[in-house]
Amino acid sequence: MAAAYPFCPACDFEIELDELDVDRGERIGCPECGVTLTVLRISPIELDIADEEVHEWRDS
């Protein structure tokens, strides 16, 4: 099976990540654009842009 690397959702850079090297919920940095990404799931790896700013659900 060919290894399919995940793409950065911000810049579409193919990030050479092995699913054995990351854990779900782990944060990695995109080597291309430097955005912080969260590993949403493994196998296949799915990435999402992590919010650097604190995002809290608050009832006002």
Ligand SMILES: [Zn+2]
């Ligand atoms: Zn990127």
